[in-house]
Amino acid sequence: xxxxxxxxxxxxxxxxxxxxxxxxxxxxxxxxxxxxxxxxxxxxxxxxxxxxxxxxxxxxxxxxxxxxxxxxxxxxxxxxxxxxxxxxxxxxxxxxxxxxxxxxxxxxxxxxxxxxxxxxxxxxxxxxxxxxxxxxxxxxxxxxxxxxxxxxxxxxxxxxxxxxxxxxxxxxxxxxxxxxxxxxxxxxxxxxxxxxxxxxxxxxxxxxxxxxxxxxxxxxxx
Amino acid sequence: xxxxxxxxxxxxxxxxxxxxxxxxxxxxxxxxxxxxxxxxxxxxxxxxxxxxxxxxxxxxxxxxxxxxxxxxxxxxxxxxxxxxxxxxxxxxxxxxxxxxxxxxxxxxxxxxxxxxxxxxxxxxxxxxxxxxxxxxxxxxxxxxxxxxxxxxxxxxxxxxxxxxxxxxxxxxxxxxxxxxxxxxxxxxxxxxxxxxxxxxxxxxxxxxxxxxxxxxxxxxxx
Numbered sequence: 001x002x003x004x005x006x007x008x009x010x011x012x013x014x015x016x017x018x019x020x021x022x023x024x025x026x027x028x029x030x031x032x033x034x035x036x037x038x039x040x041x042x043x044x045x046x047x048x049x050x051x052x053x054x055x056x057x058x059x060x061x062x063x064x065x066x067x068x069x070x071x072x073x074x075x076x077x078x079x080x081x082x083x084x085x086x087x088x089x090x091x092x093x094x095x096x097x098x099x100x101x102x103x104x105x106x107x108x109x110x111x112x113x114x115x116x117x118x119x120x121x122x123x124x125x126x127x128x129x130x131x132x133x134x135x136x137x138x139x140x141x142x143x144x145x146x147x148x149x150x151x152x153x154x155x156x157x158x159x160x161x162x163x164x165x166x167x168x169x170x171x172x173x174x175x176x177x178x179x180x181x182x183x184x185x186x187x188x189x190x191x192x193x194x195x196x197x198x199x200x201x202x203x204x205x206x207x208x209x210x211x212x213x214x215x216x217x218x219x220x221x222x
Numbered sequence: 223x224x225x226x227x228x229x230x231x232x233x234x235x236x237x238x239x240x241x242x243x244x245x246x247x248x249x250x251x252x253x254x255x256x257x258x259x260x261x262x263x264x265x266x267x268x269x270x271x272x273x274x275x276x277x278x279x280x281x282x283x284x285x286x287x288x289x290x291x292x293x294x295x296x297x298x299x300x301x302x303x304x305x306x307x308x309x310x311x312x313x314x315x316x317x318x319x320x321x322x323x324x325x326x327x328x329x330x331x332x333x334x335x336x337x338x339x340x341x342x343x344x345x346x347x348x349x350x351x352x353x354x355x356x357x358x359x360x361x362x363x364x365x366x367x368x369x370x371x372x373x374x375x376x377x378x379x380x381x382x383x384x385x386x387x388x389x390x391x392x393x394x395x396x397x398x399x400x401x402x403x404x405x406x407x408x409x410x411x412x413x414x415x416x417x418x419x420x421x422x423x424x425x426x427x428x429x430x431x432x433x434x435x436x437x438x439x440x441x442x443x444x
Contacts, residue, residue, distance in 0.1 A: 094327030105316030
């Protein structure tokens with residue numbers, strides 16, 4: 001069965017790719033170059049797609065700097081290095097809606113009936129579009145939005161790690177043979193993939209390896 | 223009140239812009255350069271935004287040729303010049319889902335509580351994402367997908383011409399002073415905006431002016 005998978009180059013989507021492959025899916029991976037500061041993520045997505053056996057991998061350019069409004073795409077907003085309350089400035093407006101819409105279009109073209117996405121509601125730092133009710137609403141939309149949906153074929157949106165802790169995700173991926181040394185999570189990684197060790201994403205990742213009892217292969221600057 | 227409006231450069235979205243302005247909205251227009259063959263549409267969108275008083279106008283590059291699958295974005299698929307049954311090859315996979323997702327992100331950034339879109343279910347030629355139930359599903363998604371939605375502010379999706387015939391749209395726009403000579407509908411318009419006169423879109427447009435009893439300002443090749 002064919003599936004489209006949103007691949008960021010981070011730890012979560014790499015784990016989801018390993019899960020989809022373990023379930024026997026022919027996975028067509030899609031990454032989005034949305035002008036993110038952490039360009040090393042896109043390089044990581046290429047390594048992960050190859051290592052975990054994606055059938056294809058495309059990188060779609062979508063420059064969200066035209067829209068602005070996030071520390072991840074707007075150079076005028078700094079990435080915070082201390083925990084914040086509420087929805088953080090690293091939230092990218094409508095990002096997962098956009099990502100899923102691109103995946104939906106690609107699913108129609110390649111004839112896939114599933115979309116995999118590595119969103120997580122536990123460590124989601126308050127992002128509204130990482131919650132189960134958002135995923136369910138998109139699945140309903142997908143049915144109405146597409147040629148195949150209108151013709152009666154369901155398009156399912158799979159978010160298999162949405163209720164897992166970072167430690168559980170790392171344990172699951174490790175059991176499936178994921179090499180997390182290939183992945184990059186840091187919001188401000190250097191061009192050669194060194195992690196800052198201080199942003200929200202680095203903190204969650206480091207704690208996750210500790211919780212999982214798995215050695216952390218990440219190369220941190222500090 | 224602020225609104226984001228999806229502006230294609232065609233007849234329908236120009237009419238919707240005139241309607242939103244007549245309702246007193248501060249309109250932030252958004253066009254998407256998705257690699258459409260009919261580049262003259264984007265030039266038209268600039269003229270229409272200026273003529274009808276949009277507060278801002280942005281063109282976001284989103285090259286859907288990476289996805290393919292439509293005569294409008296894939297050079298390998300010809301634009302049909304005779305009527306077809308079912309969903310036509312000019313359907314762009316997930317196009318309106320993508321457009322609305324971009325509009326949603328922009329609405330969050332500019333602080334708009336409404337999104338206007340010129341979809342039409344009467345002359346929609348079988349596109350699934352031009353139906354009222356699709357628009358309603360996206361409105362539900364928008365509430366769950368966004369920071370403002372989570373914080374309790376509704377984001378409304380307005381599709382004021384969705385149930386109107388092309389003739390009714392042209393009558394309404396003419397009453398509001400829209401100069402349809404600025405707009406381009408043809409799927410394969412020439413660079414300087416000449417319409418082929420033969421594609422689905424030209425046929426609907428020509429018939430619409432006839433039905434409305436309004437002189438057709440379109441420059442047709444034949």
